[in-house]
Amino acid sequence: MLDHLKRSAAALALTAGMAFAAEDTITLGMALEPPGLDPTAGAAAAIDEVVYANIFEGLTRFGPDGAVRPALATSWDIEEDGKIYVFHLQDGVTFHDGTAMDGEDVKFSLDRARAEDSANAQKALFAGIEAVEVVDPLTVKVTLSSADGSFPFNMAWGDAVIVAPESIDGAATNPVGTGPFRFSSWTQGDRVEIERNPDYWGEPVALSKATFRFISDPTAAFAAMMAEDVDAFPNFPAPETLAQLAADPRFKVIVGSTEGETILAMNNKQPPLDDVRVREAIAHAINRQDIIDGAMFGYGTPIGTHFAPHNPDYVDLIGLSDYDPERSKELLEEAGVSDLKLRLALPPPTYARRGGEIIAAQLATVGIATEITNVEWAQWLEQVFKGKDFDLTIVSHTEPADINIYARPDYYFQYAKQDFVALMDKLTVTTDAAERSAILKDAQEMIANDYVNGFLFQLAKTGVANARIEGLWENSPTQANDLTAVRWVD
The missing domain is CATH 3.90.76.10 (Dipeptide-binding Protein; Domain 1)
Structure with a gap:
């Protein structure tokens, strides 16, 4: 009997030890797999979501x-x-x-x-x-x-x-940095694993290991959370299930804001999109709230220019491109455009794939047909971002305070109006806060009045995590899954 008790106690201690050991590891879900792991040679947000502040x-x-x-x-x-x-x-x-x-x-x-x-x-x-x-x-x-x-x-x-x-x-496949985690392995199509850096110069992290699992399908993402195969999904791709997850005491739903201006990007040098009347017609054909409700299940804030509503310098310009399909038809007629068919390239995120179907239907009501092509990120980066071979696309620009991209002559939507470039040049050399604010407001108004893109909504950060995990970012001031403060709590 005594031997039995000793064996039971030992087994219990071993089980407890194993449970304790597991409490310093974490598995995170990500909707997109990065094309590489070198943030200095790639534009994909998924790169920084793995390596920023970690590696x-x-x-x-x-x-x-x-x-x-x-x-x-x-x-x-x-x-x-x-x-x-x-x-x-x-x-x-x-x-x-x-x-x-x-x-x-x-x-x-x-x-x-x-x-x-x-x-x-x-x-x-x-x-x-x-x-x-x-x-x-x-x-x-x-x-x-x-x-x-x-x-x-x-x-x-x-x-x-x-x-x-x-x-x-x-660095693309074996990144070597100075961060609190070091690269361990990458099973392409499945996961990236990182581990605690024992020689880190700064404050040691609580986690000994972190795994980033790539689960693009919203249904699979929900199933992985319910089965607790992943501990957290910081950017959860199935917002329609958030209410169900919030009602489950095992989980907590984390809703915050991002720097992600989600836009219907237009190729400003591709006829007839080089005509501002055609771009304005497209803008007035879009019902933003229908997209937010239909693609994002209500999560998102309408925008009328490329600027985050939570920024103190934000200007509400939604009225310039409010939903007005009759005005769209008038503008197309003024521009002498009829039977217009445009290519719409949709990258993998749910906001793009679901939102694209809704926008295609909205454009059809004003006489604009679309040819939808679903593309993977590598193809989008090569064809759209680098090659500029597109008419329309949907993407969320998650970089912080990035209105200056409209001044770049080689940027994929090809705007770079000289008056706007001059504004950005002036902003660069201006240090006075009030003057900088005025310049930023002028910049917002210029791209809104030029209808450079269809400005849709500010992407919400909707995440799900085990209720016992703390330290994940609520908001996304940059594209990152910073694990430096993440830990399990009782």
Whole structure:
């Protein structure tokens, strides 16, 4: 009997130990698999959703509140009214392969990002850099061609992380950063696994391991949550099931905001979309609330320009492109356009696939036919984003405060009006908060009046997690699943 009790106690202790051990691991669901894991050479949001603040770090970083915080730079001095930034680096930082991180790596990273042959998707972030000088191993001086009060903000983007020349060539499949987690494995089509970095320079993370599972189908995502095959789904692709999950005490539903302006992007150089009357006709044919209700089950905030409603500089311009199908027909007639058929490329997210069907039906009522093509992200990036071979597409731009993309001459919707470029140039050299606010408001009004794109809604962040998990971001000031503060609680 005593032996039996001892064996039972040992089994119980072992079970408890196993349960305790499991409490420092987490499995997250993601709707999209990244095309690679190098954030300095790809535009897909799914890259940063795995690596931002987990594997890779920059000089600065975004906190969960959107504020710019120190990261690999402990502090920075601003000289010549914002034309020179002197960054003071953390001491004792190593990359995951054991090599030291110092000023030479910072110089390499910034020079690489701004190089003529750079593959960085946000190359404009680095365009103002005139020179990068290593003062000493822990001090880097960056000289800009003109003053830029937003430079620390720019350096917080995932595209601006610090990488090493020794490992960058393999970063797409074997990323080597300085973060609190290091890459473990990638089973393509299924999952990426990362593990705690025992040599991390900063505060150790609570989790010993994290797994990102790729589950694109909304029904499968719901089933995975119900079966507890995943512990959390920070960007849950099945909003129609949120009420059921919220009623289950095992889970908590996390609803917040994102930087994701969801747009019906138009190719502004593709006839007849090069005619503002045709673009305006398309805008007036769209019933935003029907899309929010039908595709997002009510989660989303209507927008009338490319700016987040939670931003203090937001201007409500929805009235410029309100739902008015009769006005759409009048504008098409004025433009001399009839029997119009446009190609509509839809990437994988549910907002695009479901929203695209609704928009196609709305356009049909004003006489615009659409040819829908469902494309995977790799094809979208190659054909639409790089090749500009499209008429219409639907995408959520999740980068923070990114209205400046409308000034880029090579950007995929091909706007870059000179008056708008001048506004962005003025914004770059302006440091006064009130003046910057006025410029941003003018910029919002210009692209809204030019009907550059069909502005649909601000993407909500709807997540689901085990009720005992804390530390996941409620809002998304950038595209990330930052696990640095995530832990299990009793």
